[in-house]
Structure formats: C-alpha cells, structure tokens
Amino acid sequence: MQFCPCKTLLRVLFAVFKSETVQVWPETGPFLEQVEQHLGLALGLEKQYLVASRLQPIARARGMEDWRALLRSLSQSPVGELHWACFEAMTTQETRFFRDDFCFETLRHTVLPEVLERARSRRVLKVWSAGTSTGQEACSLAILLYDHFPEVRDWQVQIWATDICEQTLAQAQAARYSGQELDKGLSSEQKSRHFLIQPDGHFSLAPQLKRWIGVARHNLLDPVPETGFDLVLLRNVLIYFRANQKSQVLRCVHQSMSAAGASLILGASETIFEHDLFIQHKAARGGYFTRHDKFS
Ligand SMILES: C[S@@+](CC[C@H](N)C(=O)[O-])C[C@H]1O[C@@H](n2cnc3c(N)ncnc32)[C@H](O)[C@@H]1O
Structure with missing residues (x-):
C-alpha cells in the first residue's frame, strides 16, 4: 500500500x-x-x-x-x-425487504416482463444481487418472482447474492431474520407465505425460495465471479465509491451480463455516466438501465 x-x-x-x-x-x-x-x-x-x-x-x-x-x-x-x-x-450494511418499493414496482411491471421474455426459451434465469448485505434484497426478488411470475417456478432460477462482508453473508446464507427485520418491508401475508418460524422466534425463508439463492463472498473491485446474468441489482453500493472505481465496477458488471438488453438496477438516487455501456430508462422509477446494444 x-x-x-x-x-x-x-x-x-x-x-x-x-x-x-x-x-x-x-x-x-x-x-x-x-x-x-x-x-x-x-x-x-x-x-x-x-x-x-x-x-x-x-x-x-x-x-x-x-x-x-x-x-x-x-x-x-x-x-x-x-x-x-x-x-x-467500515462498510454500511443498511438494507430491508423491498427497500424503495417503487424499484420493485419497476421490476414487477417493466423490467421482469422483458427479462423473462428473453429468458423464456432457455427457462433459465440468472440474477446477481451485488452488495446484497444480509440478503433481504435477494429474498425480496425471490418473493416477487414466486408471487407474480408463477411460470418461473418450473425454471432454473439462480439468484447470486454477493457481498464483501463475511458477517452479513452468514445471515444471507442462513436466510434467517428476526420478526423486527421482517416487519421492515413485508406484509403479514408475505411473512406467513414465505417464512417459517423457528423455535427461537426467528424466521427462515421457505425452502422453495431458498433453493434459488446462492451466497458468496465477492469484492466488486475484483474480476466478475460469474457471467450470463439477465438482471443485476447493484443498489446503494456505488454511492460510496469514487468515479474511477465506480467505472471499474460498472465495466465488470457490464461483462457479467448475458447480452444486449440485459438489465441493471441501481439505487433510486444513483446514476451513471458510462453511456457507452448502459442505456438509462428515465421513464421508469428506480435506476433502470439496460446493457448497450453496441456490445451484443
Ligand atoms: C448499503 S448496503 C446495500 C444493501 C442492498 N443492496 C440494498 O440496497 O438494500 C451496501 C453493501 O455493499 C457492500 N460493499 C461495500 N463495498 C463492497 C465491495 N467492494 N465489494 C462488495 N460489496 C461491497 C457492503 O458490505 C454492504 O453490505
């Protein structure tokens, strides 16, 4: 150093x-x-x-x-x-289920219908929740898919949940949350449908959703761990990065995406200037970008 x-x-x-x-x-x-x-x-x-x-x-x-x-x-x-x-x-782990619910509305009504259309012939859906923290983001996406896009229940769904921080990953891996954590963002119907209460009073994500989520440690400054993602969620992580490192991460994310048109969701207040890599869809609320066609 x-x-x-x-x-x-x-x-x-x-x-x-x-x-x-x-x-x-x-x-x-x-x-x-x-x-x-x-x-x-x-x-x-x-x-x-x-x-x-x-x-x-x-x-x-x-x-x-x-x-x-x-x-x-x-x-x-x-x-x-x-x-x-x-x-x-020194990292900030703040997260919650369905954080910035309008992002999930954009996912439900705009992004996922397009993403699934592209993936339909393969019946494989690959999503990356990068900087997932304790995993609520990955769980929210699994719940959204299960409840509103039932066709994917028979697909091979892979939600990669990665973070740099070992401690948060242990919780993401267990997919175990306190009642208080569940109350931040989930309705009582979602809680009873998708979580199982444990003898110690905590709640575990139900197996039909948990099987979709794989958890791994990954530093966003390192080369991508996997490619072929149809959708990447990179929310509320890059706000703490300087422009050059943000750009480095976005180039890696770009490489990790399956093809032109694959989708990227940033945090609600985040934007990027890598116009050669991504197209921003300003009409949709919640930081929605797609991989630039030029690279297809
Ligand atoms: C504020 S949380 C965001 C969690 C979730 N994406 C959300 O929006 O609710 C930021 C996460 O980014 C992770 N992070 C920070 N720097 C990272 C890096 N270089 N590589 C991977 N993860 C990182 C932190 O450990 C933290 O869990």
Whole structure:
C-alpha cells in the first residue's frame, strides 16, 4: 500500500475546514486510504468518528488500548486477516425487504416482463444481487418472482447474492431474520407465505425460495465471479465509491451480463455516466438501465 501524503494532506485540510474543533489523528488518513484501495469505499477524514466507533470494539476484543493503537499495529504489518476485519467494519450494511418499493414496482411491471421474455426459451434465469448485505434484497426478488411470475417456478432460477462482508453473508446464507427485520418491508401475508418460524422466534425463508439463492463472498473491485446474468441489482453500493472505481465496477458488471438488453438496477438516487455501456430508462422509477446494444 502506497501512502500518499498529498491525498492525506488534502483530507486533513478538508476535515479542518469542516470542523476546526475535531482533532484528526495521524493514524486515520493512511487507514482510510487502505479502505479505499481495497474496497472502493471513499470515506473522508471527517468520518474519523466512524473509524473510532467501528474499530474500538475490535481493538478491545484484541486487548489493545484503543482504536488508535489498533491502527498503529495495522500500519506495521502487511494486509492480512485483521486488516480485512477492520476494512469490513467500515462498510454500511443498511438494507430491508423491498427497500424503495417503487424499484420493485419497476421490476414487477417493466423490467421482469422483458427479462423473462428473453429468458423464456432457455427457462433459465440468472440474477446477481451485488452488495446484497444480509440478503433481504435477494429474498425480496425471490418473493416477487414466486408471487407474480408463477411460470418461473418450473425454471432454473439462480439468484447470486454477493457481498464483501463475511458477517452479513452468514445471515444471507442462513436466510434467517428476526420478526423486527421482517416487519421492515413485508406484509403479514408475505411473512406467513414465505417464512417459517423457528423455535427461537426467528424466521427462515421457505425452502422453495431458498433453493434459488446462492451466497458468496465477492469484492466488486475484483474480476466478475460469474457471467450470463439477465438482471443485476447493484443498489446503494456505488454511492460510496469514487468515479474511477465506480467505472471499474460498472465495466465488470457490464461483462457479467448475458447480452444486449440485459438489465441493471441501481439505487433510486444513483446514476451513471458510462453511456457507452448502459442505456438509462428515465421513464421508469428506480435506476433502470439496460446493457448497450453496441456490445451484443
Ligand atoms: C448499503 S448496503 C446495500 C444493501 C442492498 N443492496 C440494498 O440496497 O438494500 C451496501 C453493501 O455493499 C457492500 N460493499 C461495500 N463495498 C463492497 C465491495 N467492494 N465489494 C462488495 N460489496 C461491497 C457492503 O458490505 C454492504 O453490505
């Protein structure tokens, strides 16, 4: 990892400008540069409070004095397991079932009818929920397909749910949620139809939907893990990336898509400028793009 003094100096100046009372510790800048390099997440020095609050428990669990001692120790060794635990701690996992319900309305009424039309002769549907967090996005899509497109129940449906963060993936893999998590976005009918209550009071996704979802760890900055996707959901992930890394990820996503016309859904407020790769469908609410025909 190359330490870039200019970048760090700019960040310090920005943080000082934002709040003259907050002291920025010298350990923070190099760590945030590593986070950006390895994950793509660009967090400014004004987010030092986040570094402190997220890393303090890790420092304590390792018997270190505080988060600053942890960062000093990280800076003295090559990137390894502890670095990754700290990088992952800086991610934001916020999600919920049917998050931004109008995106799912667009999926139901506009995107999926077109996607299924293309996939009908194959009877295989491949979807990628990239940056899935704890898996609610993948489950929502499975529920939508099962309830509103019954023909796919006999197809080979593969929903790839990937994320960088091991901890969130464990929950996505189990597809197990608390009642409170289910209440965020699901109707009581959807809950009783698609989840089974467990002896400990948690709820598990029913097997007929769970079999469609495969969970894997994947860093979006790495080459694509799989190709041939008919639909990619990449929602609320790239908002934290700088333009060059966002572009790198979008080129990989483009490569992963099955053909011209394959669909990409971004977060509701996200947009892209890679017009050579994707066509934006502005009439549909919810960040709907299709792979550019030029590459078919
Ligand atoms: C805010 S959540 C979005 C979850 C879901 N897509 C949604 O919209 O509800 C962002 C997720 O992106 C993941 N993430 C961040 N950087 C990543 C990277 N470089 N590769 C893969 N996943 C990443 C985080 O771990 C986190 O779970």
